[in-house]
Amino acid sequence: MRAHEAGVLHAEAGQAVPSWLREPEDVNLMLPQLWARTVERREDGVVAVGGVPVTEIAAEFGTPAYVLDEDDFRARAREYRDAFAGADVFYAGKSFLCKAVVRWIHEEGLHLDVCTGGELAVALAAGFPPERMGLHGNNKSVTELTRAVEAGVGRIVLDSFDELDRLTAIARELGARPKVMIRTKVGVEAHTHAYIATAHEDQKFGLGLDEAAVMAARVLDEDVLELLGFHSHIGSQIFDASAFEVAARRVLGLQAKIRDERGVELPELDLGGGYGMAYTTQDDPIPVPELAERLRKIMEHECAGYGLSEPRLSVEPGRAICGPTTFTLYEVGTVKQVPLDYGASRAYVSVDGGMSDNIRPALYDASYSATIASRASSAAPVLARVVGKHCESGDIVVKDEFLPADVSPGDLLAVPGTGAYARSMASNYNHVPRPPVLAVADGTVRVIVRRETEDDLLRLDVG
Structure with a gap:
């Protein structure tokens, strides 16, 4: 059990940490659902x-670094x-994309969804067949659309009448x-954070059902584009x-x-992605075979109700594939004991990265777990907050976690579940270079995205 569960309540009430949390093995425990499949202590x-x-x-390779289990990625x-x-x-390439990942996706028989010209460029540079790609985005430019058409991208998801x-015009x-x-x-209410819920009316993506019907009629009447069907994505x-x-x-x-x-019976339907993954013990993802079976039954039942032939289904997992494959490896720099109002204290454990390599906790209060990775400890657990090196109070990597009381500068700390949206949303805030992505397979580590350097930062600064 992690600090976001019952243990926090004891600490906040000013009570001692429960005896079952004082057992040394608890701070060394690594729950399988939070880690890639070849990770072990x-x-x-x-x-x-x-x-x-x-x-x-x-x-x-230094720290911080994103450490990716290639076998786990391919298996998922x-x-x-x-x-x-x-x-x-x-x-869904937006979750994490680089040329190596593009090749893995192709080799494992999946299609690829991209949503900008940059993502399309990465996919084409890696040799991914364009006919197996889809292009998303709520504001695709003329340049992006032209490149997609010229490359032969298999489908473009229209998001507006503009x-x-x-x-x-480009097709003509x-x-x-x-x-x-x-x-x-x-109009489906997905029970998720407002910033990643995408099917309600008051947000930027897509068209309401009535507007979508009008657009479909226009596409069919103009007979310039080939209409495959409709696309729905309800959130993440x-x-x-x-x-x-x-x-x-x-x-x-x-x-x-x-x-x-x-x-006209349209031949395809895309129900999107957004399938969850486990960041903490409170997350309970649907097993993939069960999810597939449930979606099949939904399609059968609803098509029968409308008297429709079943369209070919598309789904778009991103986070659920790449998210659990990766942990971020940090080095601890400083540790502070900070007294709390209710008589307890919290250890602030500062690491050599932070919100520049994982913005999600600051952006929408995402939760993560952590463990000391360079050794085991027999020390009692203490309530801790893992924070970064940036000039923001919101620079939090893990809001609440139990770490051993002897956590010290020089320890390595691993945060699991950072394969999705950590590197892809990373920044150079405070002019901090972005970490590398290291793929590990069969006892070998290789760099698939190299660490940025100060020279990289200065190269763009033309003065």
Whole structure:
């Protein structure tokens, strides 16, 4: 049990930490659901991934660093591919993308979703087949749309009437017939943070159901673009499949409306992604085979209700594939004991990274776990907060965690679950260079995204 659970209540009430938390093994415990599959604490107390101890990784490559378990990444990709056999699985590149990941996705048989010209450039540079790509985004430029059409991107998800006008003009100019989907807002309440809920009306993505029907009619009438179907994405970090049932019902109802009014059964439907992963023990992701089976049954039931032929299903996992594969490895720099109002205290454990390598806790109060990775400890657990080196009070890496009382400068600390949106949202705040991404497989560590240097920062500063 972690500090965000019952133990915090004891500390905040000014009570002693419960006796079961004083056992040395608790501060050394690594719960499997929070870590990549080859990560383990060895008998000497050092955490290892793919058979490589983190002490060796830190000595050779430095800290902070994103440490990625390649075998785990590939296994999760295959799990989605196999569970959704007969459907198209698009890896959501926004969660984390680099050329190595693009190649892994291709080798494991997945499609790829990109949402900017930059992500498209990475995918093309890595040799990913453009016909297996989809292009998202709520404000795709003429340049981005033109490049996608010229490259032969398999589908473009239309997000507005302005974008429809832009793409239609480009298609006419190039003599092309790109395939498109229309993103809809289905009004489903996804139980997640407001910043990552995307299906309610008052937000920037997509069109309401009535507007989507109007756009579909225009696409069919103009006959310049090939309409595949509708796209729905209800949010991120979702643990309840019932929301997808409501979304499917409403989008399939829209497809039935097009059939009844235009005599056209659209061949595809995308229910998006957003499937949750475990950051802490309070998170309970749906097993992938169970998720796939539930979505299949939802499709069967709703299509039968509307008398529709079942369209080909697409899904878009990103975080659920890459998120659990990676931990961030830090070195502890300073430790402060800070008294709290209720008579207890909290250890502020400062590490050599922070909000520049993981903005999610500051952006939407995301929770993480942590463990001392360079050794085991027999010390009692203390309530701790892991913080970064940046000039912000909100520079928090892990808000509440129990760490051993002897946590000290020079210790290595590992934060699991940082494969999604940590590196992809990283910044150079305070002119801190971004960490490398290190892929570990079969006892070998290789750099797939190198560490930035001060020279990199200065190279862009033309004075």
